[in-house]
Amino acid sequence: MVAAMNLSAAEAGATRLDTYASMVGIRGFEERAQDLFSRSLIRGSIHLGIGQEAVAVGARLASRPGDLVVPTYRGHAYALAWGMSFDAAFGELLGRVTGCCRGRGGSKHFADREKGILPGNAIVAAGLPIGCGTALADRLDKRDRVTIVPFGDGATNQAAFHEALNLASVWSLPVVFLCENNLYGEMTPLANTVRIERLSDRAAAYGMPGVQVDGMDVEAVAAVVGEAVDRARSGGGPTLVEALTYRFCGHMPGDTEPYRTREEVDRWRERDPITSQRERILRDGLDVAEIALREKSVEAALAAAEGAALAAPAPDASDIALGTPEWMEWER
Numbered sequence: 001m002v003a004a005m006n007l008s009a010a011e012a013g014a015t016r017l018d019t020y021a022s023m024v025g026i027r028g029f030e031e032r033a034q035d036l037f038s039r040s041l042i043r044g045s046i047h048l049g050i051g052q053e054a055v056a057v058g059a060r061l062a063s064r065p066g067d068l069v070v071p072t073y074r075g076h077a078y079a080l081a082w083g084m085s086f087d088a089a090f091g092e093l094l095g096r097v098t099g100c101c102r103g104r105g106g107s108k109h110f111a112d113r114e115k116g117i118l119p120g121n122a123i124v125a126a127g128l129p130i131g132c133g134t135a136l137a138d139r140l141d142k143r144d145r146v147t148i149v150p151f152g153d154g155a156t157n158q159a160a161f162h163e164a165l166n167l168a169s170v171w172s173l174p175v176v177f178l179c180e181n182n183l184y185g186e187m188t189p190l191a192n193t194v195r196i197e198r199l200s201d202r203a204a205a206y207g208m209p210g211v212q213v214d215g216m217d218v219e220a221v222a223a224v225v226g227e228a229v230d231r232a233r234s235g236g237g238p239t240l241v242e243a244l245t246y247r248f249c250g251h252m253p254g255d256t257e258p259y260r261t262r263e264e265v266d267r268w269r270e271r272d273p274i275t276s277q278r279e280r281i282l283r284d285g286l287d288v289a290e291i292a293l294r295e296k297s298v299e300a301a302l303a304a305a306e307g308a309a310l311a312a313p314a315p316d317a318s319d320i321a322l323g324t325p326e327w328m329e330w331e332r
C-alpha cells in the first residue's frame with residue numbers, strides 16, 4: 001500500500017485508488033483540453049503532458065500540503081495534483097472569470113497561492129532560480145516548507161539550471177529539482193544535445209545527490225522524491241531527481257511528430273502509468289466495479305467543470321489591473 005511507503009504523514013492516507021483517480025483526472029482534463037483546442041475554444045497554445053502524469057502525482061504524494069511547486073508550461077498536471085479544482089483549471093484554460101487567475105493567465109500560467117502552486121511560465125529553466133528564491137525565503141523566515149521544481153530534459157542545458165543547482169547546493173536550500181526526462185526537447189532528441197547517459201549525473205558537479213527513477217511508476221516516483229523532500233526539509237540540501245518518462249502526445253497541437261516513430265510511441269504506451277497503477281489495484285484485490293465507480297465520478301466531475309467553464313463569462317475589461325501588485329507579492 002502507498003501508506004506503507006516512505007511518504008509524508010499528511011499524505012500517507014492516500015490509497016492506491018486515490019492515486020489512480022488523480023492520474024485519471026489529469027489525463028481526462030488534458031484529453032478534454034485537446035478537444036477544446038481542436039474546436040478553437042482555447043486562445044494561445046497548449047502543451048500537454050499526456051503519459052507523464054505519474055511524475056506530478058508521485059511528487060505530490062511525496063510532499064506535504066503547503067509545500068510549493070513551480071510548474072513549467074507543461075504544468076497542468078502539477079496544478080491539479082496540488083489540489084486545483086477542475087472548475088478553476090477549465091475556467092483558466094478557457095479564459096473565463098472562474099479560472100484560477102480569473103482567466104487572464106491561460107494554460108501556461110495556472111497558479112494558486114493558497115495551494116502553493118506558483119505561476120507556471122514558458123521560459124525553459126526559469127523555474128529553477130525561482131525555486132531557489134522561494135526556498136531561500138522559507139529558510140530565512142524559518143518556514144518548514146520544501147519547493148519542488150519540475151523541468152524538462154532540455155532545461156538541463158540552460159545556464160539557469162547550472163546556476164540554480166550550484167546556488168542551492170552551496171546554500172543547502174530546501175528544494176528538489178525534478179527533471180522530467182521525456183527524451184525530447186520540443187522536437188530534438190536528447191541524444192543530439194548531450195553526451196552523457198544519465199542527466200542525474202550532473203548533480204555530482206554541484207555536490208548533491210542525483211537519482212534516476214522510473215517516471216512511469218507513480219509509487220517509485222513518490223518514494224524517490226519522498227527521500228529528497230525529507231532531506232531538503234531536514235536541512236540536508238537539494239537533490240536532482242531524473243524521472244524517465246514520455247509524452248504520448250505531440251509537443252504542442254500541430255506537431256506532426258516526424259522526429260520519432262510510431263513504434264517508439266507504442267512501446268512507451270505499453271508502460272502507461274495509469275494502466276499499470278490500475279493493474280496494481282486489481283492485484284491488491286480491489287473490485288473492478290469499485291474502480292469503475294471512481295472512474296465514473298471523475299468523469300462526471302470533469303464534464304460538469306468543463307460545462308460550467310464554457311458557460312462562464314470572460315473577465316471584464318474594467319478589472320484589467322486587478323491584482324497586479326498584490327497578486328505578485330508572495331507572502332514573506
Ligand SMILES: Cc1ncc(C[n+]2csc(CCOP(=O)(O)OP(=O)(O)O)c2C)c(N)n1
Pocket residue numbers: 074122123124125151152153154155156180182184185186251
Ligand atoms: C529560454 C527558452 N528557450 C527556448 C524556448 C522554446 N522552447 C519551448 S519548449 C522547448 C523545449 C524544452 O524541452 P524540455 O525542457 O525537454 O521540456 P519538454 O517540452 O520536453 O517538457 C523549447 C526549446 C523557450 N520557451 N525558452
Ligand SMILES: [Mg+2]
Pocket residue numbers: 152153154180181182183184185186
Ligand atoms: Mg523534454
